[in-house]
């Protein structure tokens with residue numbers, strides 16, 4: 001029965017990609033970088049138990065990544081910031097909007113871990129409603145473009161959660177338009 005939490009693309013909250021942007025081996029490489037550099041993660045949100053690793057801050061990032069990861073980043077037609085986000089397990093997801101000035105008005109989020117039970121991103125109409133409007137489930141562990149300027153939270157389970165993010169200053173609708181017209185990545 002149709003309901004408010006269908007697992008499908010739902011504008012203006014998120015867009016579910018129907019194919020990979022990075023292969024499984026590339027995602028495993030990024031997960032390895034995250035685990036090896038875990039002491040370099042910085043606190044993103046204390047209340048939401050989120051940490052981040054900005055890859056441009058790593059001295060050896062450019063030689064550590066594969067050609068295909070480098071191509072994905074370099075082929076982007078918009079200026080992009082890349083980072084790995086870590087969510088601690090066993091925590092309630094805090095509903096929030098990302099700060100509009102931090103260059104993350106929308107992000108392409110690529111699941112890295114866990115790839116068997118990857119927690120979804122939930123979007124909410126208000127801070128106190130009981131049922132989310134819609135749920136981005138990262139079908140087949142494919143990426144989602146999601147709108148950080150809509151009220152959202154990240155579900156948690158008993159495992160930590162890592163994802164690789166391409167972050168855009170542009171608004172969700174603008175980036176989605178480029179994706180739909182195959183203009184976001186020049187060489188893909």
Ligand SMILES: [Fe+2]
Pocket residue numbers: 096097098148152
């Ligand atoms: Fe967020």
